[in-house]
Amino acid sequence: MSAVTKTLELRLVDPNSHKERKLCETRKAYQQALQAAFDAECTTQSATNDVVVEYDLSGYAKNALKQYVPQLCGDSYHADELHDDHPVKFTNDGIQLDHQPQNALEWYVKIPHHEDYHLWIPTHVNPDQREWLEAVYADDAEMGESRLFERDGTWYLHVTVTRDVEVQSGTSADERTPIGVDIGEASLVTVCHRDESESPVRPKLWADEGKTVRRLRKTYFTATRRLQRHGSERIVESYGDALWNQIDDVFHRVTREVVEYAESVENPVLILEDLTYIRENMDYSAYMNRRLHGWGFAKLHAQIRYKAAERGIPVETVNPQNTSKVCHACGEHGSRPRQATFRCSNDNCWVGEYQADVNGAINIADRYRSGESHRRSARTSRQKAGDDDSATDGAPLTGPQDSHADAATQQETRGTYAS
Template sequence: MSAVTKTLKLRLAKPNSHKERKLCETRKAYQQALQAAFDAECTTQSATNDVVVEYDLSGYAKNALKQYVPQLCGDSYDANELHDDHPVKFTNDGVQLDHKPENGIEWYVKIPHHEDYHLWIPAHANPDQREWLEAVYADDAEMGESRLFERDGTWYLHVTATRDVEVQSETSADERTPIGVDIGEASLVTVCHRDESKSPVRPNLWADDGKTVRRLRKTYFTATRRLQRRSSERIAESYGDALWGQIDDVFHCVTREVVEYAESVENPLLVLEDLTYIRENMDYGEYMNRRLHGWGFAKLHAQIRYKAAEKGIPVETVNPRNTSKACHACGEHGYRPRQATFRCSNDDCWVSEYQADVNGAINIADRYRSGESHCRSVRTSRQKASDNDSTTDGASLTGPQDSHADAETQQETRGTYAS
């Protein structure tokens, strides 16, 4: 394991006029405080504090100035003058992330404005840094300093993060063992791979965990609906957060065990279904679509990806089309007489009935082995068309609210935490 530090780059969605004004106020106050401390030639944190304490800034911005100004005025930089436009800096933990993988814009950032006041703003992330953002969100990476700045009318936030990463071996793709990962409602996660003779081996199903999550979700929707009917919104929200916390605990336990399973396989490679295609292919009627969109596909994918990355295990994705319908032995389409049972329709195939989720996991692994894999750059170009601040796919339906007065200027939009 080695500690690696990376700068995570986020482009903020176009803020409304109220948030735009607050961001500009923060930048102006920061620039004024920086200039005043620089003009006073503050070479110590104490001297800098005496100057910046009067400015309407959050403690995170003031603490960043107390670290930065002595460097400018002292031996580190010995600067003669300041540039016109310094980014606003915040110390670690000043900025917070929230993740809503069910939304069109998945990431939200909390930006400090001044003491006890902050702004929640949707943010577009660099797809190549997804695993890092997920690790930061799960507290598996340490967040460092953040920098907020504006260029040509667009606001950006750069966040430094550090985490321990396993040094990856120089194993070629052909030498890897694809492990199919099937995520569903019956068995929360199912994994399986083929041995050297191409026979499916060591399937592992987390069926009991699937039952636990289904029970918790049912309890959540039933109880919160009753509480909302009684106008107990605050109690409903608190109760819902507690239940989703239990679901998250299950998710973290299962995804950790999935990665441990992969570690036990020689030269492993985890193969997931591409969520883009899952969303495109969902058309099972309004009720089932709502259930499936609310299911934890994206969150489970996210946790598997960053936990695998920490262990140096590569992850790829494939088109999930027909992976649950095709027979892994002959390729013919079959059907499910029961949720957990797959039946092949080919009378000449040795498979008559098979565990449905294991059959799907093998098909997912085989799809990668056949040469089909989707790079992030390909998915990114396909997603650019919807890369905006519209309500597409629920982009603004469940975003966190700003604090205090800012929350009062907008309609309440916070929805359920649909994993």
């Protein structure tokens, strides 16, 4: 069995004016609390709690802020101001599901509003994710953080879910074919593996997709700043959401094709770079650190993981140190005269110049072949001592978490919690 994490998307169905107002109030209070804690430069959960405790939010939203704000204000982010319209986050168990299969709309979701009040709203689910939603409802999957946001007048809820998935491969580690997966800005993803004669074969690069994502990100930051100067906040929101949706579409297509590539290889194992080391090794200028931390490493990793697990393909991670700097043929350090070119410094090496991202992918695969791998489940948290000073499961900070159901009009076709 392998623990797989997936994000489920729920589309809230036409909240009535009362529930729409309550959702907007929750979002406004969350944004105000986030900005206040960020402006106060809260680097610990205790400091964040001292700020957000006064806001009219549920304990689940406040605890999510206590985890999130120290990340924004800590050394790992390097942000001077908040640019994005951040979604409302809730810690695990903040969201609850109900299933009424006899109704036209089967699924209902409970969204916390404040300490003693919540909203039940019917929702549409992605048919491809129905099995996962049923696993959550049956307590066969663990619900993690959830995010509430509005896009083009429609409210959505993204719920992170973890469940055990059976890995079908009975192949031993020594018999597997490691496929190196290099993620970057030039080529969004590059994969390659070695054949039986140890020669690199069938490299595949998603370079055009990398250009597309870079263009969309540049367009987003340029256009939104221009619109913000003119006070067009609603246009900023809808325009930005449209661009990020395009990026998400690219991510999903590329990660699906990565897994399809792996399926074409005998006894595959996908090898990713350990994100812990990637984050720790980012030590450029403040601008570059912020830019790279905003890059989609984590999202691409997560999508590859759960899509591979659904196909029974194992995934491992390795330390990425120097995978882009050494030659895959001789092991000597080289240089990058151009973004896409690696040049070996060893005059006796046959490589000379090589495609840089392919060279990195081969090195990533070779790290696994050498016996180095880090299973995700075996790594421990790297939280700083003293940071974890509060409940993270939605336990109350400032008051009881009891709630009463919203008195909505019952409709036979939609069920008890209909808007």
